[in-house]
Amino acid sequence: MMLKPHFYTKRFTNIKDEWLYDNNITLILADIDNTLVPYHQQGSQDLKGWLDHVQNTGTKVVGTSNSSSERVEKFQDQFGIRALSKCKKPRVKVIKRFLKEEKANRENVIIIGDQLFTDILCGRRLGIKTLLQLDPVERNAPAFKKGIWALQDRLLKHWGIK
Numbered sequence: 001m002m003l004k005p006h007f008y009t010k011r012f013t014n015i016k017d018e019w020l021y022d023n024n025i026t027l028i029l030a031d032i033d034n035t036l037v038p039y040h041q042q043g044s045q046d047l048k049g050w051l052d053h054v055q056n057t058g059t060k061v062v063g064t065s066n067s068s069s070e071r072v073e074k075f076q077d078q079f080g081i082r083a084l085s086k087c088k089k090p091r092v093k094v095i096k097r098f099l100k101e102e103k104a105n106r107e108n109v110i111i112i113g114d115q116l117f118t119d120i121l122c123g124r125r126l127g128i129k130t131l132l133q134l135d136p137v138e139r140n141a142p143a144f145k146k147g148i149w150a151l152q153d154r155l156l157k158h159w160g161i162k
C-alpha cells in the first residue's frame with residue numbers, strides 16, 4: 001500500500017537514539033511545514049533540543065519542503081541544518097537527486113511528515129522508510145485541502161492508527 005506509513009508517532013520528538021539504532025537509520029528527511037514547525041512560525045525550542053539529540057547519534061537530519069527557497073533558507077539559518085526547497089512531494093526528483101549526491105543507502109533513510117499524500121507517498125516511491133506524525137503542528141490548511149485531511153483521517157481510522 002503506497003500510502004500506508006511504516007511507522008507513526010504523535011510527534012517527531014518521540015524519535016529517540018535507541019529507535020534510530022534499532023532501525024539502522026542514519027539519515028532523516030524531515031518535512032518542515034507543519035511537521036517540524038508551524039506554517040507561520042520559525043520553530044521552537046524543543047526542535048533545537050531534538051536536533052541536538054538526534055545528531056549526537058551521528059544521524060543526519062535534512063529538511064524537506066515544498067515551499068519557496070526563501071522560507072527554507074530562513075529555516076536553515078535558524079537551525080543550522082541543510083534543507084531542500086521546492087521538493088514538490090510526492091514527486092521524487094529533488095530528493096532522489098539529493099540521495100544520489102549523498103550516496104545514501106536507502107535502507108538507512110527515513111522520511112517523516114504529516115501528510116500521507118505528499119510525504120509518505122514520496123517516501124514509498126523512493127523505497128525508503130516512512131513515518132507519519134499524527135499531531136500536525138497546526139491544521140489551518142486552505143479550504144481545498146480540507147478534503148485531503150478528511151481522507152487522510154479516514155485512512156488512518158481504517159488502518160486502526162487513529
Ligand SMILES: [Mg+2]
Pocket residue numbers: 031032033034035113114115
Ligand atoms: Mg507538511
